[in-house]
Amino acid sequence: MTVVRGSVHRNSYRDSVELMAIAAQLEGLDGVRRAGLVMATPANLAVLAEAGLADAATGDPRPNDLVVALAADDDATATVALERAASLLAAGTGDAGSPADVQVAQTLGEGLAELPDANLVLVSTPGGYATAEAIRALKRGLNVFLFSDNVSVEDEVRLKSMAQRRGLLVMGPDCGTAIVGGVPLGFANAVRRGPIGLVGASGTGIQQVSSLIHGAGGGVSHAFGTGGRDLDERVGGTTMAAAIDLLLADAATSVIVLISKPPAATVAARILAAISRSPKPVVVNFLGGDAADVDAVGAHPAPTFEAAARIAVALSRDPSSALEPPNGAWTSPDEALLARAADAATGLASTQRKIQGLYSGGSLAGEAKVVLRAMLGGERHDRILDLGDDEFTVGRPHPMIDPRLRNEHIVEAASDPTVVALLLDVVLGYGSHPDPASAMAPAIEAAIATAASAGRRLPIVASVCGTDLDPQGLARQEGILAASGAILESSNARAAMFAASIAGVVSDAHTPLVGAAD
Amino acid sequence: MRRTVDDRLVVVAIDEVGGLPGGILVRGPSDLRTIGLAPGMTMAPTVGGWAVPAVGLSIDGGSAVPWSPMLPAAARRAVTAWDPRRTAEARSVAAGLAHVGSLASGRWATDDPWSTTIAAIVRRLVIDLTYDAGGAATRDAVGMIGMGRGLTPAADDVLVGLLAGLDALDHPQRAKIAAAVTAAAPTRTTSVAAATIAHAARGAYSEWLHDVLVASGAPHGAGDPLPAAIARALSFGATSGGDTLVGLFAAMDVAAARAERGARAARGARVAA
Numbered sequence: 186m187t188v189v190r191g192s193v194h195r196n197s198y199r200d201s202v203e204l205m206a207i208a209a210q211l212e213g214l215d216g217v218r219r220a221g222l223v224m225a226t227p228a229n230l231a232v233l234a235e236a237g238l239a240d241a242a243t244g245d246p247r248p249n250d251l252v253v254a255l256a257a258d259d260d261a262t263a264t265v266a267l268e269r270a271a272s273l274l275a276a277g278t279g280d281a282g283s284p285a286d287v288q289v290a291q292t293l294g295e296g297l298a299e300l301p302d303a304n305l306v307l308v309s310t311p312g313g314y315a316t317a318e319a320i321r322a323l324k325r326g327l328n329v330f331l332f333s334d335n336v337s338v339e340d341e342v343r344l345k346s347m348a349q350r351r352g353l354l355v356m357g358p359d360c361g362t363a364i365v366g367g368v369p370l371g372f373a374n375a376v377r378r379g380p381i382g383l384v385g386a387s388g389t390g391i392q393q394v395s396s397l398i399h400g401a402g403g404g405v406s407h408a409f410g411t412g413g414r415d416l417d418e419r420v421g422g423t424t425m426a427a428a429i430d431l432l433l434a435d436a437a438t439s440v441i442v443l444i445s446k447p448p449a450a451t452v453a454a455r456i457l458a459a460i461s462r463s464p465k466p467v468v469v470n471f472l473g474g475d476a477a478d479v480d481a482v483g484a485h486p487a488p489t490f491e492a493a494a495r496i497a498v499a500l501s502r503d504p505s506s507a508l509e510p511p512n513g514a515w516t517s518p519d520e521a522l523l524a525r526a527a528d529a530a531t532g533l534a535s536t537q538r539k540i541q542g543l544y545s546g547g548s549l550a551g552e553a554k555v556v557l558r559a560m561l562g563g564e565r566h567d568r569i570l571d572l573g574d575d576e577f578t579v580g581r582p583h584p585m586i587d588p589r590l591r592n593e594h595i596v597e598a599a600s601d602p603t604v605v606a607l608l609l610d611v612v613l614g615y616g617s618h619p620d621p622a623s624a625m626a627p628a629i630e631a632a633i634a635t636a637a638s639a640g641r642r643l644p645i646v647a648s649v650c651g652t653d654l655d656p657q658g659l660a661r662q663e664g665i666l667a668a669s670g671a672i673l674e675s676s677n678a679r680a681a682m683f684a685a686s687i688a689g690v691v692s693d694a695h696t697p698l699v700g701a702a703d
Numbered sequence: 704m705r706r707t708v709d710d711r712l713v714v715v716a717i718d719e720v721g722g723l724p725g726g727i728l729v730r731g732p733s734d735l736r737t738i739g740l741a742p743g744m745t746m747a748p749t750v751g752g753w754a755v756p757a758v759g760l761s762i763d764g765g766s767a768v769p770w771s772p773m774l775p776a777a778a779r780r781a782v783t784a785w786d787p788r789r790t791a792e793a794r795s796v797a798a799g800l801a802h803v804g805s806l807a808s809g810r811w812a813t814d815d816p817w818s819t820t821i822a823a824i825v826r827r828l829v830i831d832l833t834y835d836a837g838g839a840a841t842r843d844a845v846g847m848i849g850m851g852r853g854l855t856p857a858a859d860d861v862l863v864g865l866l867a868g869l870d871a872l873d874h875p876q877r878a879k880i881a882a883a884v885t886a887a888a889p890t891r892t893t894s895v896a897a898a899t900i901a902h903a904a905r906g907a908y909s910e911w912l913h914d915v916l917v918a919s920g921a922p923h924g925a926g927d928p929l930p931a932a933i934a935r936a937l938s939f940g941a942t943s944g945g946d947t948l949v950g951l952f953a954a955m956d957v958a959a960a961r962a963e964r965g966a967r968a969a970r971g972a973r974v975a976a
Contacts, residue, residue, distance in 0.1 A: 198742045198895075200941030201853030205804050223817065224856055226849025226892045232816050248849060249893050292931055310799065310930055313792065317925045587803075 187218060187256050190263035191241025193225065194274060197251035204251075207273045211255060213624075214269065216262035220255040222270070224248060293321055307370055308333055308357075315358065316340040323347050323355070330370050331357030331412065338419050341412070345423040354427050360410040361388030364395065371410070372585060374614035375654035379404015380501045382432035384425050385444035386411045389546030389612060390472070390490055392650050394444055396614075397494035397676055399652045400659075403501055406438040407431075416448035422456050429459050440501045441467045442493050446551065447474035457482045466500045468493050472548070473555045488515050488559070489678040490552055516559035518682040522674075526686030529606075529644045529672060533691050537605040537641065540684045541598045542569035543591055545584035546650065549610045549677045556681035561688060569608070570594070585617045592628035599632035599643055605691050606644045606684040607632065610677055613651025613662060622649075622662040626669035633670045644687055647671045648680040712898040713746050713753075715762070720939070721910035724772040724902035727753060729762060742854070742895070772907035774870055774916065781920025782871050782958055790955040792923055796933045797948050806857055807937065807945030817851045821858045824850075825953050828865065833960040837876040841883045848884060848900070849892035853942060859888075859896040860946035861953070863903040867912055868954020881905075911936045912947060919955070 199207075204222040211220035221238065223229040225246030233239055233254050241254030253270045257263040297303060306322040308315050312335025319329045323344070331344075336358035348355040356363055356370075362385070363370040367378050374392050376399040383405060385391040391408050398405060409428040416422050425443065432438045441463065448456060448471065460467040461482035469479040469486055470493040476486035485500070487493035492515040499506040518526070540557060544550035550571040557567055570577075572584045572591050584591045591609075598604055611621050618624060629645055636643035647666050651659045663673050674680035714726040715735060722728070732738060739758035747754050752764030794809070801807035804815070811818040824847045831840035844862060851857025862884060869877040881904035888897035902908070911932070918932035936944040 196743060198854045201805070201851070201857065201943075202802050202941040204852045205802075219814075221817075223852050224849070224854070224893050226856055228846070228848060228850035228858065228891065229817070229856065232820060232850065236816050248891065310796070313795065313923075314927070314930045317927075320925075 187258065188260055188263050189238055189240040189254070189256050190260070190267060191238070191243065191252055191254040192267050192271065193242070193244050193246045194251040194253070194271075196249050197274065199251060199274065207270060210273065211253075211266050211270055214262070214266050216258040217266050218256045218258070220253070220266065220270075222251060222253050225250045225252045293318065293325070297325065304328060305330060305365060312336045312358070316344065319344050319355065320347065323351060323353055326351065326353070328354045329356065330363055330365075330410075331355060331360055332371055333357070334359040338414060338417070341414060341420055342423075345415075345420060349423055349427060354409065354431065355424060356410045357412040359414075360412045362391045362408065363410045364391075364405055364408040366407065369615045372612070372614055372616040373408070374399070374650070374652050375656070376652055377404035377654075378406065380406060380437065380439040381442060381497045382406045382435060382438035382440070383408035383442045383444065384411065384428040384432065385409070385442075386413055386415050386425065386446065387444050387472075387548035387551075389610075389650065390444040390470070390548035390552075392546070392612060392614060393490040393549060393552075393677060394442060394470070394494045394497075396650050396652050397491055398498055399654070400675070401494060401498040403494075403498035406435060411445075416445050416452045416456070418449035418451055422448060422452040425456055426459055429456070429463075433463060433465060439465055439504070440497050441465055442487075442497045443467065443469045443471070444490070444493065444548075445471055446548075447471045453478065457484070460484050466504055468497045468500065472551050489556065489676075490548075491515070491676040491678040516556050516678070516682070518560075518679075518686050522679065522683060523686055525672075526683050527690050529683075530687045530690035532642055533605060533644075533687070534602070534641055535691070536602050537691055538566065538688065539601075539603045540565075540567040540569075540606050540608055540688055541601070541604045542567070542608040542681075542684075543594050543598065544569065544571050544608075544610050545573050545588075545591060546610050546612050546677075547571040547573055549612075549650065552677055553608060553681040553684075556678055557685050560682065560685040561692075566603070567688075585612050585621075588618060588621055588624045588628075592625060595625070595628040595632050595645075596635060599635035600639070602639065602641065604643065606646055606687045608680060608684045609645065609647040609671070610680075611647060611649045611651075611662060611666065613649060613655040613657045613659065615656065617657070620657060620662075622657075622665035622669075626665055629666070629669040629671050644684075645671045646674060646680045646684045646687075648674045648677045650677065712894065715740060715746075715755075721914075722770040722772060723909050724907035725898065726909075727762060727767075770910070772902065772909070774867070774906065774908065775913055777920070778913055778916035779871050779873070781916055781918075784920040784922070785955045785958040786962070787959045789919065789923065790952055790959060793919060793929060793933060793948075793955070794952055796930045797937065797945060797952075800934055800937050801945040802942055805942040805945050806851075806861070806949045807942070817857065821847060821851055821861060824858070825861060825865075825949065829953050829956045829960065832869070832874060832876060832954075832957045833964060835876060837879050840876055841880050844880045845883050845887045845891075848888055849896070851946070853940070853946075854893060855896040855899055855940070855943050856892055857942065857946040859892055859900055860940075860943045861950035863899055863908070864912070864947035864950025865953050866903040866950070867908045867916065867947075868951045868957070870906055870908075871916055872954060872958055874954075874957070909939070911939055911944065912951070915948065915951065919951075 208220045226248045238254040242252050305328040307330045308318045309332040312333050315333035322329050344355050361371045362373050374396045376395045395405050411424040415424045432441050467484040469484045479486035550569050653659050718728045744757050753762040797807045798809045804811050828843050847858035885904040888900045914932045918928040
């Protein structure tokens, strides 16, 4: 049964963003099906009526009154939700914490008038305008963090050539993550400062490595993003090469970590030549690339993000560290993980063969594929989706900001009898959802229940990319996910190993499926 | 300080907001609530300016500078640049900068009945106004008054932007729509929104809206003032600036569709001849 309840707040003025935020909070409460907060104009009352919420607007409200309307499972839930709405309205959530006297610069010139010593500009305009803004910045001697996407490769080459001539750095386009002198830009985690400098063509790759460095007690001097196309032959790795030079010259950096998919051959040669002369140890994570090439120039190959972080931390403490296990060890589970995975595999049906990955981080999805291939081989039907890819985000927010699309996929995957384990990432930090675990927990619980109702168990394996300093809090997020029934691993690579181990236990007793990982 | 007041409902804002119809701009803290001002307070004219008795505040009007909220000539000239490409550029900038969930972002939940309904009415209005269906356009415009979230419900802001765009276009149905929405608004929406609609109906708009209109006539490329003007518009209110732009973009759609319709008619006439 659904009950419709409402409250009227006389002559109450709230802005629309605040009302949307309160409605979203109410809809997040258990048992609340629908919530809307609008001025009680005739048109809005008509829309409420069409939405089945007419009974919410009692007491003859006038156009200057605010109506809180909601549909809930029962009266008690509705009462709690209305009380919550009243307290949120009284608290003025839309205004809370907003600095009253901050002036917002509208142009580069206005910004520089306020901060004449600034040496970096973050450009986040639509792609069609981003190049012009970046050129303006470079002409003024400013480094550029180019968050914008839809910048042509020709413009990227032009911008990076211009920056190179002027001794400046262009991070991007489509650069999601950087930490410059301790200042996070874009999607970044709150990490301790320290001697490890990162350069990455991968946003979530930088986030995972920097978070794991922090978790291992290390620290980050700078993390420079390059944009996903920098190591493409057409761009030539210009930004990665420039960032390596910056880190080599930086006294606060003693270890350098490079993160990328395997570059084009000519670009790889250029980058490896640059690091072959490095007096500082360099760790190279070219995800899925050839370790021998890296070994050959005296650098330290790292097949996973976790390996990159652990090797870098060890080198930062002792440059002669020999923390390099035999080839393949970074993608092999330890005994403890294997034992827990065997336990998690108990009772799984013989039809359950396929690992389903539902990722918000593209590079984390890539890392999972590398681990699964290393452990299980490529001839499988595993399906690792990057839900942050353009294919899924046209017209909707990125899953790191809004988990609703992924939640739908999680519940849907639970109905598939061939899924042996669900593999998830949860990315914390600045820019991400304020409480992703709470937003995902109901979907995880629903997925487990859906599988159970069909007589199956569904192991859901997750890792949280984040730190104790992040606004969302690593421990709190892990606790919420664990309470919802997810199996938590300390890194994405370990989560992938765990899922692969479960699949391995199940397939040991059956003929392997044939197909290609996608 | 600028003095622009000639109406019963007065808006007091800081100078950086720019000219507003029925507005008094003052130099003060960004958030005037910190000095006790609040929506709904009564203001009284004094010999040298205005007073807000509830908080014992006096506003000195001695050095006030007048500003006209009526459209400048450059805004009317801008319409010659309104084609589908320019409109798409403007929409793209706004969508990239607007709050997700707002009309201007183009991205809202599929079960959001307000945004879905308003967007559908706006699409109908573009067709009505392209084909000079004044009766249908007036019914749609009046029907959307008061719809949506916010102190000025989103549809009311859309109407303001639409009226501004139709004003610049000198659209033949504008006067009819303006008269109808002015008459209907007082009983259909909030007091603040009704006043804003009344201002727009008589051709009075905010300075930031003037700026967007003027910038819409500039060529795309390096130095294009449109992105900055749109960014400034989006900073007005929570979503009011963006909602207003949605109405303006609808008028730009109307301009392009009428031009295309005219070109088709001309081609038809040549063929017939």
